[in-house]
Amino acid sequence: MVGDEDPTARQLRLLLTLADELHFGHAATRLHLTQPALSQQIRSLEHRLGVQLFERSSRRVELTPEGQALLPFARKVIDAMADLRNTVRRSTLGSDNLTFGLSENATVLAATNSALSMLRELHPTLNISIRVVDFVERTIMLEKGEIDAAFVYLPVSDDLCAQPLTTEPRVVCVSTSDPLADRHSVRLHELASHQVVGLAPEVSQAERSFWAVDPRLDGSAVSYTTHQVTKCEALLSAVSFDRAIAFVPAVTAELYPRPNIRYLPVQDVPPCTFGLAWPASAREKPQIAMLEDMCHRLRRRGVPTGTMQSPGVPQHAVRRNVRRGQRTAGSPRV
Template structure:
């Protein structure tokens, strides 16, 4: 092989992930790529460098001796690029802090905490400043420019740029007194006769439809209660009284364990995605920093769940004073 063109930093990042996983499917999943797309990028990188980086068989992927020799240099290039971008972002940001909205207990999610920790560590000048919001407020405060971005479960309204972080199943919550509460799992057909707790009318239609699984795959019409819920705790309380259901992220079972609620897997219900959103077209350096941090963390594979409780401090002997 002969070197014909410089490699891109994006290709070098893909190389590092594949070198870590040594498995095209796992690496592609981690990178949010298809396997053919990842394979094509790696082949292109090998052609640009003029060397073979990996040996591939039907059973395994391994770095070649040249691939192992080049890996430390690749890491230096990627690290230097990240450092360059960070330095440029810090220079551009100036003294303006990043304002972030968090919907209720989403602050306890590992993804949220990871993003906030990365901002504080890499760009302490950005803050960030946090505002706790509900279902409706999370979008209105963006419209009113009271915050720069928000942590939300997708989908998001038109005109918002979204950066996904994690994906998890959706589950249905029913009253613990309901006959379905004794099931280990259900299907959407099992739920056809149950109304869905109504969300506030200010919430955008695509969001209301998604969280009601409306329309159902078989065309069954979805009925709604007359409620206009804006907060998650209120949603669960309405369910607990019986006769209605709500679809929620699976992490809710750990965030809101309640004796009057049962969370059930829904076998034919699609997953949901948690991420960060902001107004498209906003040319703010703070948002460029946020986007880069989200990209890096997603590439590392953020867990979909709540943060781990801290290790208890050891008991200390009283001091003699």
């Protein structure tokens, strides 16, 4: 190596993030850095190692062969550092206990089960408890400390921190009596006259707005039903009986097939993200650090979408194919 000092663990984390994104702006955003600061750190790492790790141009960022060869070793170092921290935490805590809240549909998602499996793999002594909760119970139990974290669809309220796991399309569900029910897909403006099923007021404004696609792209007002829904089953019942609509994750069509409901792709609605959330006030707890570490590792490994019976393509593979221009026709950008 050219430099006298070994690379720091922080520099290796920056390397892995940039290698994942292959975009200085996106990587800097994930790392909460400015682009110049990230560029400086990468140049410092290259100087210490005596090799160029990235080919940079005004259009693209690519790993050099030397950079590609270094990635497995960088991951080993970062994982070893995480194992060291986790060992110290376990010895400090004596025993690890984590209680998760999740809705009934999340219990069969491949991402949920992959996350729990990795936690058990990384922390064999971890005591994991599961509480099945609805949209409102989840928030209340997080506030009271009755659960440590929750598997949720983002966004979440401002007093929660979150880590993403997977991304999937949103679809709209309509009653079979709706004139749109025979369509293969719809656009958002075609739903302007439909009422959206109302969620309970205890659900955060960020969540209610996201799942109603409110505001609409054209600025049109969104009309809500008087329902105060707290569960997915009640949401679907309101659609089937009251001719309202609801935007839901695409996996809902597999989990809740109903003869009186149709699930339609919406061509101009952004996707939704599934992940883990916990109170911002608990971020310094050792158990939460375990969760953040697990989420980072799982994303590097690749998180499957869909259910346990029909898992989809790991997210990192989708991102890689998008960068290389190998998107299949109609596949969503991630």
